[in-house]
Amino acid sequence: MLRPMTTSPQRSAARNEGDPSPEGADAARWSALVVDDDPGVRQSVRLCLEADGGRVLGVGSTRGAIEALDRGRFDVVLLDLWLGRDNGLTAIPQMLAARPGLGIIVITAYASFETAVEAMRLGAVDYLPKPFTPEQVRLATRRVVEAERLRRRVAELEERVEAEGEDFGETRSPTYRAFLASVQRAAASDSVVILRGESGTGKSVLARQIAANSRRADRPFVAVQCSTLAGEALCGALFGQGTTPGKVEEAAGGTLFLDKISDLTLDAQARLLRLLTNHTYERLGDATERSADVRVIASTTHALEDDVKAGRFREDLLFRLDVVSLKVPPLRERAEDLSALAAHYLQLFRRRQGRPTLELSAAAEDAVRREKWPGNLRQLRNAIERAVILAPGPQLEPEDLGIVVDGKPSRTPVLGGDVTIEELEIEHIARVIARAPSLEAAARILGIDPTTLQRKRKRHGLT
Numbered sequence: 001m002l003r004p005m006t007t008s009p010q011r012s013a014a015r016n017e018g019d020p021s022p023e024g025a026d027a028a029r030w031s032a033l034v035v036d037d038d039p040g041v042r043q044s045v046r047l048c049l050e051a052d053g054g055r056v057l058g059v060g061s062t063r064g065a066i067e068a069l070d071r072g073r074f075d076v077v078l079l080d081l082w083l084g085r086d087n088g089l090t091a092i093p094q095m096l097a098a099r100p101g102l103g104i105i106v107i108t109a110y111a112s113f114e115t116a117v118e119a120m121r122l123g124a125v126d127y128l129p130k131p132f133t134p135e136q137v138r139l140a141t142r143r144v145v146e147a148e149r150l151r152r153r154v155a156e157l158e159e160r161v162e163a164e165g166e167d168f169g170e171t172r173s174p175t176y177r178a179f180l181a182s183v184q185r186a187a188a189s190d191s192v193v194i195l196r197g198e199s200g201t202g203k204s205v206l207a208r209q210i211a212a213n214s215r216r217a218d219r220p221f222v223a224v225q226c227s228t229l230a231g232e233a234l235c236g237a238l239f240g241q242g243t244t245p246g247k248v249e250e251a252a253g254g255t256l257f258l259d260k261i262s263d264l265t266l267d268a269q270a271r272l273l274r275l276l277t278n279h280t281y282e283r284l285g286d287a288t289e290r291s292a293d294v295r296v297i298a299s300t301t302h303a304l305e306d307d308v309k310a311g312r313f314r315e316d317l318l319f320r321l322d323v324v325s326l327k328v329p330p331l332r333e334r335a336e337d338l339s340a341l342a343a344h345y346l347q348l349f350r351r352r353q354g355r356p357t358l359e360l361s362a363a364a365e366d367a368v369r370r371e372k373w374p375g376n377l378r379q380l381r382n383a384i385e386r387a388v389i390l391a392p393g394p395q396l397e398p399e400d401l402g403i404v405v406d407g408k409p410s411r412t413p414v415l416g417g418d419v420t421i422e423e424l425e426i427e428h429i430a431r432v433i434a435r436a437p438s439l440e441a442a443a444r445i446l447g448i449d450p451t452t453l454q455r456k457r458k459r460h461g462l463t
Contacts, residue, residue, distance in 0.1 A: 030145045031055040031073070031253075035065040035088070036080040036107070045078060048134040049141060062091040069098045071290055073252035076144040078137070079124075081108030081115060089115070092122040098243075101151075103144035107132070149218055173334035179326070186324045187213035192276065194261070194321045195299040197328030200378030203299040204259055206328065211255040216295055219254030222247050225438045226263040232284060235268050240283035248281060251294045261298040261321070262307055269314045272296075276320045296321075331376040335369065338380075342368045345381050346396070349388040358388060360396050367398035367405055386430050389460070390423065426460045429453070 032054050034045045042058035049056045057074075059065050061083055068074070077095060081088045088106065095102055106119040109130040116127045125147075126140050171177050186193050187210045195203040204223065211221045224247050229237055240246030248256060258264070264272065275281045280291050298321055307313035331338070342360060350358045360368070373379050387400040398405045429446065436442035443453040 030075040031057070032141060033065060033068055033074040033077045034058040035060075035062070035077060035083065035091075037061065037083045038080075041080070041107075044134075045137055048137050052138045052141070054141070054145075062086050062088065062094070065091060066094055066098060069095060069102075070288065073249060073292070074099070074102070075148055076103045076105065076141050078105045078107050078128075078141070081106055081110060081119075089118060089122060092119065092124055096123045099245075101148075103148060105140050105144060152220055170340070171334065172336040172340070173329075175329050176334040176337065179329055182326055183210060184213065186210060186326060189324070190215065190295055192295075192321055192323045193297045194323075194325050195297065195328055196325060197299075197301065198330050198376055199301050200376035201328040201330055202377050203328055204257070206326075207255075207257040207259075207297045207299065210297060211257070211295075214255065214295065216254050220251050221255045221257065222251035223257040223259060225259050225441065226268075227260040228438060228441050231265060232267075234265055235271060236284050238268060239271055239281050240286075242283065242285050244283075246283065248275065248292050248294060249290070252292045254294065256294045256296050258296065258298045260300065262300045262302040262304060262313060264313075266314070269317050273314065273317045273320060276317075331373045331380065338369050338371075338373075339365060341377070341380060342384060345384040346388065349385045353388050355388060357394060358391070358396065359394070361398075363405065364396050364398050364401060364403075367401065367403040371403055382430055382433075386427065389426065422460075425456070429456060429460065433457075 030053070032049050034042050034049075034056060036042050036045070036058070037060045039060070042060070046056040046058050057068055057072075059068055065077070065079070069077075079088045079091065079095075083091075088108075092104055092106075095104060103126075104124045105126040105128055106116075106124045107128045107130060108115065119127055125144055128136065128140050171180065183206060193207075193210060195206055197203060207223070208221060211217065224238055226234065232241075235241075236244070236246065238246050239248055258272075271281055275292065275294070276296060279293055280289050282289060304313050304318050304321075308315045308318055331341075342365070346358070346360060350356055368380075375382075383401045383403075384396075386402070387396045391397075391400040429442075432445050433439070433442045436445060439453060440450050443450040446453065448456075
């Protein structure tokens, strides 16, 4: 289990009623911030929302609210319109600047049409006049929390559509079946997980599946490609910089996936070790101690022990990461699944390309089973996608898949061959996308911007 969060004097002094820091089995609960100068209102709203499953922090001023938002993440804020001499409306832009997209419900005993309109104009999502019943508070809060969960769900589904095609649900391989059983057990825990294995084995998809089957399934899943940034840019993206939140804050309450963790700089490694040890961190250029409850999943294609010996990776961080270590079997160790995987990818891409009658020939099926596939799932998927796009006939033959059988030449486009420039471009883009850790990285390799790459993918059917 993740270790309990430590409490610094700075954090303790800033707290009022309640504690928004989730622990253990409560890690997936939603959190609310109640901003009201009346202690009785704060207490009654807190008890009401805690009974509904929330974690609630109460503060009595706009300054306290901004400090609380700066320290932690909240799903919803209930903000009193009048806080002593302060006008709560003036705090709305400040709160949204600190937490873009934050759901703010204005509560007031001085309700009017004008103040309601002004609150909505400034960015509030609801307006609750006093006196209100406990059920009214619960319903208003639930609407905001569920709307945010729906937004995250839509974003997650969009990412899944983008990465569609990897299916780890069924296997005929005893080796992979035993591996999936370990994955399922790891998902049920809240421990740090590190996925080790060759490139192209599907570690990022497995990380998402672990998160989807964990107690944090309805909380954010945030992936960071550690190989795409360097130096301070990586630290800033991961932990935030100045007034800008980072991926750690984005993942609060959920799962943070660090892909290719061996590429973390030593500074980022030190900051990550602190996060794993006591759940605290600092943004670049800001000494304020912040807390975040996240479950970390990491992946690597490197032997991190070798990186430790070479001085490129911290040994103490490796010990913290190596709680649950899972080695992803390469495709050559699950040959029983090759035919089913090829059929799965063929069905996926012929639907996308509008070629519903395209089939693998008997020779192609045999070639798929015999091939070693050193690039693993990514290579197999890419070969079938390319073949579906370019194959001239109603059946895919081994040469369409780039497989040489009995010395018969491949139909894969080659420089200087009898191919068009467009065919060469399709082949090159498909191969770069297949090996790059992200579309942004692929665009950099190709020397074009990501928007141009998206247009080319759409034009060539590389969706």
